[in-house]
Every structure is written in structure tokens, then in C-alpha cells.
Amino acid sequence: MNQFQYVRAVSSKTAVATLAKDPSAKFIAGGTNLIDLMKNGVTAPQKLIDINNLPLAEIKKQANSLYIGALATNSGVADNKLVLQNQPLLAMALNAGASAQLRNVATVGGNMMQRTRCYYFYNTDLPCNKRQPGSGCGALEGINRMHAIFGFSQQCIAVHPSDMCVALAALDATVLVSRPKGDRKILFTDFHRLPGDHPEKDNTLAKDELITGVEIPDNSFGKNIHYLKVRDRASYAFALVSVAAALNIKNGTIKEARLAMGGVAHKPWRLTEAEKALVGKPASEETFKHAAEIAMQGAKGFKYNSFKLKMAPNTIIQALKTASATA
Structure with missing residues (x-):
């Protein structure tokens, strides 16, 4: 060092x-x-x-949203009564991430800024356009079992590792940012970037900006929710595929839906078209299968991660089934 x-x-x-x-x-x-x-x-x-030492760890209920400071710890957020009452999907996703020891130290802002765990990114002896632009993407023809099936480019097929961010993407969160020219807000779904020709850029945050917190608008997703994480071992492992699912069901019909995936793209992957397909339909396995088919449009596997093309839709279906059955 x-x-x-x-x-x-x-x-x-x-x-x-x-x-x-x-x-x-x-x-x-x-x-x-x-x-x-x-x-x-x-x-x-x-x-x-x-x-x-900055006063950015507060969690508070606002008029139409829940505010979470950037320095609130992952475990502090997951165990907070306001979060559990207002945004339980976020707590569920946070508890699926890392280990208890890491969650006690890791912060909301840091979780958003964490970088990929791609093997080629971490090994400085191997080519990686994210680490060293222009050096090539070793994962394209290499060991790519953990890598993207959506939104990748020839420059990078790495995935974003966060569980928390998948839930925040599904919940329409907004990122609060401080900068020399005044504060600004960024829609969470616009915060992280796809790799394109500049995989070294993980997000849309400018160099002179600081994340101060996030706001999550009030919603009707306090009951029929689920965060399903498929991984190689039961704890302290990054997702092969994960799904954040939230449904608002009345009399057996889906009135609202939110879906996002992790482990499949360079950013949390919001499934807006699949959400639209769920609204107005019965909360049935047939409905969920149709939504999963729509969600998988445009997906492409590589040599070692093509299993995700089957795992991902199955994970979506199971997450929706579990969410719809929640008492």
C-alpha cells in the first residue's frame, strides 16, 4: 500500500x-x-x-418520504424501526449482504460507491478496462461465471455487487448530493452507469460531489415483498442473481409492482417493462412467468455464465411467488 x-x-x-x-x-x-x-x-x-464526523447518519420520516443519511451503517438501517415500518424491502436486501461484521461498519454512501468484485479488476496482473482503460477486458474470453447478461459492452462485462442498491432501484429512491455549486438530486436508477466505452466510470457522480443521503418515496409495499438472493453459499457471498420484488395486491389483482435485479449488469437492473406486465393481472404463477419472459428480453450469456439465462427468470418467478404469498 x-x-x-x-x-x-x-x-x-x-x-x-x-x-x-x-x-x-x-x-x-x-x-x-x-x-x-x-x-x-x-x-x-x-x-x-x-x-x-459529518452529521449524515440520521434516519427520519419526512412528509412523503423516508430520509436515510449517507453515513448510516448498513446494520443500523436494516434494524431501524422507521425502515422496517416504511421500507421493509430495503431492510431485507441489506440483511442479505456481506457479513454482520461488515454491515456494522459499511455505510449507505459507501455501499453505493463500492466497485465490482470482478476477478480481473482485482488482479493487477490481468487486463481490465475498468481498472486501466485500454488494457482490454479479460473476462470477455476468460472466467466470466459471475458476470453480466444485460447492459454489457465489449469494454466490460462486470456486474455491480450491491444488494442494497437493488432494493433502492426498485423503490424509486433519490440520491442527495452536495457540491461546491449547490446541492442536487439524482434518481437512483440514473446514479450507476452502464459500461459503454468508459467502464472506468461506475456512476454519474462528479469528482467534487459528496453523497449526503437518500430519499425513498412513500409507497404501498409494506406487505407483499421479497428479496431473493441466489449465491454459492448461504452467507457472505455476492449474488449470482438476485431479485427485489414488491407488489401491491388487492382482491387478488396486482395494482402496483416493482422489480429489480442484481448480479446481472453493471448497475442494478430495473425491470420496468416486466412491472407494467404485472399491473392489472392476477397474482398467479402464469402472470409471473409472463413477466419473467419480458424481463429476460435482450439477455445474453457468455461461456461460463449462460446458466444465468435460466436462473434469472426462475429467480424472478420465485421472488414474485414468495412476495405474493406474504401474510
Whole structure:
């Protein structure tokens, strides 16, 4: 690990100003991903700006939404009464991620900013356009079992690793951002990027911006919800495929639906067309199978991950069946 400067920010304004002055600087809070990247030589910031003292850990109910500060820990959010009452799907997704020890330290903002766990990204001896633009994508013809079946490019087929972000995408969350020219908001589904020709860019956050929190609008998804994560082992493993499903069912008919997938794309993969196909239909297996077929349009497998083409729709169907049966 290279030497670096360490400073503590006393306000969001000074944190952003310090970052803007140093192109190589990075924010650090829980550090559960950043420190690993530094140890592996994937990134080498010359300055770390500790933001843990900023007042950004609050969770509160607002008029028409739930606010969660960027420094709230994953376990703190998952166990919070307001979250459990208003956005239980988020709590379910958070509890499916990482280990209890990591959830106690990892923050909401850090979870959003975490980088792919692609083998080629982490191994600095191998080509990776995300780590070193122009070097090639080793996963295209390499070991690509964990990789994307949607939204990939010839430059990158890595997937986003978060469980929390899949739920936030499904729940129409908004990202709150602080910057030198004033605050702004980003729709969560617009926050993460597809790789295109610039896979080194994970999201739409500018260099001089700081995530301060997220807002989740009120909804009717307090009952018929489920987060299903298919992985190689029962805990502390990233998703092969995951599905966040939320339904508003009245008299057996689906009035509203939200669906998003993880483990299948460079960003949380919102299934808007499948959602539309569910609305107005009976909460039946036939309906769910039809929605899964629509969700899989455009999917393409690679040598070692083609099993996802069957696993993904089956996971969607099972998530919807479980959600619809929730008492």
C-alpha cells in the first residue's frame, strides 16, 4: 500500500472543497471496500478524507418520504424501526449482504460507491478496462461465471455487487448530493452507469460531489415483498442473481409492482417493462412467468455464465411467488 495523507472533514462543505482541490483524494467512511482496493494496488489515493464526523447518519420520516443519511451503517438501517415500518424491502436486501461484521461498519454512501468484485479488476496482473482503460477486458474470453447478461459492452462485462442498491432501484429512491455549486438530486436508477466505452466510470457522480443521503418515496409495499438472493453459499457471498420484488395486491389483482435485479449488469437492473406486465393481472404463477419472459428480453450469456439465462427468470418467478404469498 502506498503512503497517503489523512485528513478529517468537519463539514460537508469543507469535505467537498478538500476533494475538489486534490484529484487523487478519496472520501473514506467505513472503508470496507476502499481499503481492500488500496491493499490490492487497484487504487492509490494520495489523500483520504475521513467524513465520519459529518452529521449524515440520521434516519427520519419526512412528509412523503423516508430520509436515510449517507453515513448510516448498513446494520443500523436494516434494524431501524422507521425502515422496517416504511421500507421493509430495503431492510431485507441489506440483511442479505456481506457479513454482520461488515454491515456494522459499511455505510449507505459507501455501499453505493463500492466497485465490482470482478476477478480481473482485482488482479493487477490481468487486463481490465475498468481498472486501466485500454488494457482490454479479460473476462470477455476468460472466467466470466459471475458476470453480466444485460447492459454489457465489449469494454466490460462486470456486474455491480450491491444488494442494497437493488432494493433502492426498485423503490424509486433519490440520491442527495452536495457540491461546491449547490446541492442536487439524482434518481437512483440514473446514479450507476452502464459500461459503454468508459467502464472506468461506475456512476454519474462528479469528482467534487459528496453523497449526503437518500430519499425513498412513500409507497404501498409494506406487505407483499421479497428479496431473493441466489449465491454459492448461504452467507457472505455476492449474488449470482438476485431479485427485489414488491407488489401491491388487492382482491387478488396486482395494482402496483416493482422489480429489480442484481448480479446481472453493471448497475442494478430495473425491470420496468416486466412491472407494467404485472399491473392489472392476477397474482398467479402464469402472470409471473409472463413477466419473467419480458424481463429476460435482450439477455445474453457468455461461456461460463449462460446458466444465468435460466436462473434469472426462475429467480424472478420465485421472488414474485414468495412476495405474493406474504401474510
